[in-house]
Amino acid sequence: MGQLIKAKDEIDKRFGKQGTESREKFRDEAFSYYFGEIIKNRRKELKLSQNDLAEMIGKKRPYISRIENGEDIKISNFVLIANALNLSINLTAR
Numbered sequence: 509m510g511q512l513i514k515a516k517d518e519i520d521k522r523f524g525k526q527g528t529e530s531r532e533k534f535r536d537e538a539f540s541y542y543f544g545e546i547i548k549n550r551r552k553e554l555k556l557s558q559n560d561l562a563e564m565i566g567k568k569r570p571y572i573s574r575i576e577n578g579e580d581i582k583i584s585n586f587v588l589i590a591n592a593l594n595l596s597i598n599l600t601a602r
Contacts, residue, residue: 519531519534522534536580537578540578540579540580540581541578543575543581543586544575544576544577544578544579544581545576546595547572547575547576547589547593548576550593550594550595551572551576551593554593554594556593557569558572558573558576559572561589561592561593564592565585565588565589565592566588567585575589
């Protein structure tokens with residue numbers, strides 16, 4: 509039987525310990541990917557094309573494509589997209 513590998517240990521090994529620059533970069537990229545997936549799935553659920561969504565928020569289709577592919581997104585644009593897709597944003601204190 510193989511050795512049990514903990515996800516935290518593997519992430520530490522690949523991307524550095526928490527608080528390091530490499531780990532923060534990984535975290536930021538992971539969030540961008542995650543948000544892009546949420547937007548893409550919801551857009552498809554509503555049977556909207558990227559062009560449809562872009563027109564709804566006053567942007568161009570390539571911008572929507574970049575967001576869905578994990579490019580970082582400004583909070584103001586995220587709010588525009590969330591509203592267009594009838595998504596809610598919940599901010600909580602940690």
